[in-house]
Amino acid sequence: MRCPATVAVLRERRRGDRGEGMAAHQAEAVHRGIDYDAEVDTSVTARAELAASLCRRLGLAGSGVGG
Structure with a gap:
């Protein structure tokens, strides 16, 4: 799973429990x-x-898992 760094930064800010800047640094590096x-x-x-x-x-699929 991935998302653009800009989206990761916004999610990081909304969570409020992450060190600022970590998302931008890790978005591609990981x-x-x-x-x-x-x-x-x-x-x-x-x-x-x-x-x-x-x-x-x-x-x-069809197992009832995930809907």
């Missing part, structure tokens, strides 16, 4: 050098669709 089987952008996809996508990817 993904550097990693090849993922699947990626989703949490800034443009609704939570229900994110959950459904994950369930499909894990073979849980």
Whole structure:
């Protein structure tokens, strides 16, 4: 799961329990050098669709998990 650094910074501010600047620093750094089987952008996809996508990817579609 990822989102643009600008979105991560806004979320960090809203939470109020994170050290300021951590989101901007980590937004891309935590993904550097990693090849993922699947990626989703949490800034443009609704939570229900994110959950459904994950369930499909894990073979849980139709199991009642995630709706």
